[in-house]
Amino acid sequence: QGSTSIAPGFASWPTTDQACSGPPEVYTVRPSPGKGLGVFALHDLDVGSIIMRETPIFTIQRPSFIKGTGYPMEAVSQLVRSEFALLASKQQEEVMNLTYHATDTEKENSDVLGLIFRSNAYKTGEDIGLFPKISRINHSCRPNTSYYWNAKQNKRIVYANRKIRKGEELFDSYISLLLTHKERKERLEPYGFTCSCPACASKPKAMRESDVRRMDIRKAFADFASQLTLTVPDSQSARRKARINAKASLQLNGLVQQEALADFYAHAYKIVAISHARAEDWGAATTWSNRGYELRVMEDPESANAMEMFQLTSAFIERWKDEMRQQSL
Numbered sequence: 001q002g003s004t005s006i007a008p009g010f011a012s013w014p015t016t017d018q019a020c021s022g023p024p025e026v027y028t029v030r031p032s033p034g035k036g037l038g039v040f041a042l043h044d045l046d047v048g049s050i051i052m053r054e055t056p057i058f059t060i061q062r063p064s065f066i067k068g069t070g071y072p073m074e075a076v077s078q079l080v081r082s083e084f085a086l087l088a089s090k091q092q093e094e095v096m097n098l099t100y101h102a103t104d105t106e107k108e109n110s111d112v113l114g115l116i117f118r119s120n121a122y123k124t125g126e127d128i129g130l131f132p133k134i135s136r137i138n139h140s141c142r143p144n145t146s147y148y149w150n151a152k153q154n155k156r157i158v159y160a161n162r163k164i165r166k167g168e169e170l171f172d173s174y175i176s177l178l179l180t181h182k183e184r185k186e187r188l189e190p191y192g193f194t195c196s197c198p199a200c201a202s203k204p205k206a207m208r209e210s211d212v213r214r215m216d217i218r219k220a221f222a223d224f225a226s227q228l229t230l231t232v233p234d235s236q237s238a239r240r241k242a243r244i245n246a247k248a249s250l251q252l253n254g255l256v257q258q259e260a261l262a263d264f265y266a267h268a269y270k271i272v273a274i275s276h277a278r279a280e281d282w283g284a285a286t287t288w289s290n291r292g293y294e295l296r297v298m299e300d301p302e303s304a305n306a307m308e309m310f311q312l313t314s315a316f317i318e319r320w321k322d323e324m325r326q327q328s329l
């Protein structure tokens with residue numbers, strides 16, 4: 001496999017599609033106590049191992065989202081029915097075999113296809129799609145897999161976001177994870193279960209601490225959003241502020257790691273990298289940017305995120321080299 005090295009020990013730009021590596025069958029589907037069916041690892045899996053790559057059996061355009069209630073069920077059902085009618089009978093059977101949750105009133109008044117779609121669909125860029133294999137993955141608020149939508153391949157790709165042991169159940173997340181336990185519980189209601197993952201089943205004190213961490217992370221991400229530009233401070237006070245922010249970015253990253261929110265690692269690394277660049281600490285900026293780059297490449301080597309981190313890392317390495325040259329004069 002070819003690659004273009006940026007600098008020894010640092011990020012390289014892959015010239016082949018790394019997302020296509022990995023053993024063909026790494027999972028099995030079997031009952032998961034209290035959760036219906038679940039997906040389990042057949043082998044030990046390394047971080048980044050691809051678990052599933054699946055083309056949606058069909059997609060629908062997203063109807064307008066109604067704040068508080070979500071997508072209007074009737075509009076969704078209608079779109080789903082039209083797409084379902086176009087499927088071969090074997091595919092229709094696969095869809096009808098998927099599990100779904102509904103209240104008694106919904107069971108009486110709603111179309112089963114719409115309910116199946118609500119319990120199983122995932123976003124596919126602008127649309128929403130049904131993936132019968134990926135649909136067997138149960139939810140956790142501290143999931144061991146992550147996913148992304150690869151528009152070019154027309155596939156949703158699920159990969160291990162940490163080392164996973166043979167026999168472990170694989171989990172992804174159905175909801176945003178920067179929410180308190182109470183908020184997550186509410187968002188999971190349409191799926192008809194109470195989450196018992198390590199984040200939700202912890203003792204009250206640990207739960208409160210986790211809630212505080214998740215809220216702090218959400219606030220810090222919002223606060224840092226306006227500071228993700230590469231303006232180097234031009235006054236004493238701005239330099240002091242940049243150094244304080246660089247420290248705060250490390251604290252933010254610490255919280256993300258403590259909560260094991262793997263989906264946010266790369267974003268946290270980018271914040272740490274840019275905050276250190278703004279404080280003109282080019283060594284730290286390069287190291288953190290490179291970590292972010294490695295994660296983005298693992299996720300999708302051709303993504304805009306990977307390209308962005310490649311460019312940042314290259315720029316920071318140049319500044320770091322300049323700094324070292326000047327120090328040696």
Ligand SMILES: C[S@@+](CC[C@H](N)C(=O)[O-])C[C@H]1O[C@@H](n2cnc3c(N)ncnc32)[C@H](O)[C@@H]1O
Pocket residue numbers: 034035036037038098099100101119120135136137138139140190191192193194195196197
């Ligand atoms: C997308 S399906 C997942 C696969 C499903 N278990 C099956 O048998 O096909 C979503 C449904 O699985 C169940 N489920 C998912 N995650 C769960 C969890 N952490 N605890 C209990 N049930 C869960 C709920 O019934 C939910 O509506």
